[in-house]
Every structure is written in C-alpha cells, then in structure tokens.
Amino acid sequence: MISINNLTFEIGSRALYDEANWHIKPGDKVGLIGANGTGKSTLLRLIVGQYTPTSGTISMAKDLKIGYLNQDLLSYHSDKSILHVAMEAFERQNQLHTEIEELLRKLETDYSDDILNKLSDKQVEFEALDGYNIEFKAHEILAGLGFSEEEQKRPLATFSGGWRMRVMLARILLQTPDILLL
Known part of the structure; x- marks a missing residue:
C-alpha cells in the first residue's frame, strides 16, 4: 500500500531520517511512537507529499485515497x-x-x-x-x-x-x- 525506500530527510544539516525503509501492506494497523520532536508528523507530511525527501522514494498506488488528520x-x-x-x-x-x-x-x-x-x-x-x-x-x-x-x-x-x-x-x-x- 505504501512503500518507503532509502528515505533521507534533512532539516538543515541534521538528518531526521537516514536511508529509512518501511512498508505498510493492506490491512496493516500501524502505530508510530516516539518522543516529541522526533519526526512523527514530519514522516506523515512526507507520505502525503507536503514535504519532499532529500533522497529516497515514497511510493503508493496512484488511486490510493489518504485521509490525513493534520494537527x-x-x-x-x-x-x-x-x-x-x-x-x-x-x-x-x-x-x-x-x-x-x-x-x-x-x-x-x-x-x-x-x-x-x-x-x-x-x-x-x-x-x-x-x-x-x-x-x-x-x-x-x-x-x-x-x-x-x-x-x-x-x-x-x-x-x-x-x-x-x-x-x-x-x-x-x-x-x-x-x-x-x-
């Protein structure tokens, strides 16, 4: 459903993600847990296309409808x-x-x-x-x-x-x- 491959995202000179990989398959129920400021919302914004990765890819079916409850x-x-x-x-x-x-x-x-x-x-x-x-x-x-x-x-x-x-x-x-x- 969503495939993240070798994702790198940098804010200034700091790499928030460095060659991260993650695959979410149909039917998966996933929780993303971490302390404040560790990049959970950033990852969601990368998935929905609000941010562009420094390198790597985020791929999904073209007809996939994503609902994003943004803060x-x-x-x-x-x-x-x-x-x-x-x-x-x-x-x-x-x-x-x-x-x-x-x-x-x-x-x-x-x-x-x-x-x-x-x-x-x-x-x-x-x-x-x-x-x-x-x-x-x-x-x-x-x-x-x-x-x-x-x-x-x-x-x-x-x-x-x-x-x-x-x-x-x-x-x-x-x-x-x-x-x-x-």
Missing part, C-alpha cells in the same frame, strides 16, 4: 454548523447540488432542451454519487463520534479543540479513505 486542522475556523463542516467532505456532490439548484432556477424562465439535458445529466451524476444520502451519512458519523442531534446544528467555533478535531475526523471519514493517518 494544524485545529486552526480551521468556521461559523457554520458542524454538520455543514462535515458535509464539506462531499465536494463533488455539493458542487452538483449547487449546479442543479442553479439549473432549476434557470428553468423558471428558460425551458429549453439544453437546460433540461444539463439538469438531467447533473441529476444522474448526483444520484450515482449517492448525493441524496450525504446528510444522513454525516449525521451518522457525527453521532458515532459523540455529537447529539442538537450539537450537530451548532457552529464549529463554539466547540473546544478536542471536539473540533472530532469534526475534522468526521469529515475525513466521510471521504472514505483507503488509509487513515492520524
């Missing part, structure tokens, strides 16, 4: 409800929903075949992406992470850091990654 997500701010924030995971479905609404408004004054065909295409794609169930899925994941129905309506900004991190985890889980980096 920096605590700085994410929104006055939108946590349900809305979690549903941001469904980028294409949200985009299609907006396009469908726009086409429906156009239909009020322009009942052309072109508009009807575009609307039909968008609705077929939205259905194929299970767009009518995204809100249910978001409710379900948030509830599983301990959020009540009422809390799901509250703005993200009203929650503590730990609870905001759970919302970010919900958003990542809704993207159904192949591998989850926490």
Whole structure:
C-alpha cells in the first residue's frame, strides 16, 4: 500500500531520517511512537507529499485515497454548523447540488432542451454519487463520534479543540479513505 525506500530527510544539516525503509501492506494497523520532536508528523507530511525527501522514494498506488488528520486542522475556523463542516467532505456532490439548484432556477424562465439535458445529466451524476444520502451519512458519523442531534446544528467555533478535531475526523471519514493517518 505504501512503500518507503532509502528515505533521507534533512532539516538543515541534521538528518531526521537516514536511508529509512518501511512498508505498510493492506490491512496493516500501524502505530508510530516516539518522543516529541522526533519526526512523527514530519514522516506523515512526507507520505502525503507536503514535504519532499532529500533522497529516497515514497511510493503508493496512484488511486490510493489518504485521509490525513493534520494537527494544524485545529486552526480551521468556521461559523457554520458542524454538520455543514462535515458535509464539506462531499465536494463533488455539493458542487452538483449547487449546479442543479442553479439549473432549476434557470428553468423558471428558460425551458429549453439544453437546460433540461444539463439538469438531467447533473441529476444522474448526483444520484450515482449517492448525493441524496450525504446528510444522513454525516449525521451518522457525527453521532458515532459523540455529537447529539442538537450539537450537530451548532457552529464549529463554539466547540473546544478536542471536539473540533472530532469534526475534522468526521469529515475525513466521510471521504472514505483507503488509509487513515492520524
């Protein structure tokens, strides 16, 4: 699933990793343990491509979907409800929903075949992406992470850091990654 070969990563003149090798196979559950400042987050950032190794390779399947719960997500701010924030995971479905609404408004004054065909295409794609169930899925994941129905309506900004991190985890889980980096 992920193969790290002869990885070297230097910060200034200090080698954080020197020809490191690591292979994570499908189904593996791996814990990366170490003291603060030893490079755990750096390794995750190398895997997701935020940093470039000095030498060596990190390879994985091109279609591998990685979910990365970055510590920096605590700085994410929104006055939108946590349900809305979690549903941001469904980028294409949200985009299609907006396009469908726009086409429906156009239909009020322009009942052309072109508009009807575009609307039909968008609705077929939205259905194929299970767009009518995204809100249910978001409710379900948030509830599983301990959020009540009422809390799901509250703005993200009203929650503590730990609870905001759970919302970010919900958003990542809704993207159904192949591998989850926490």
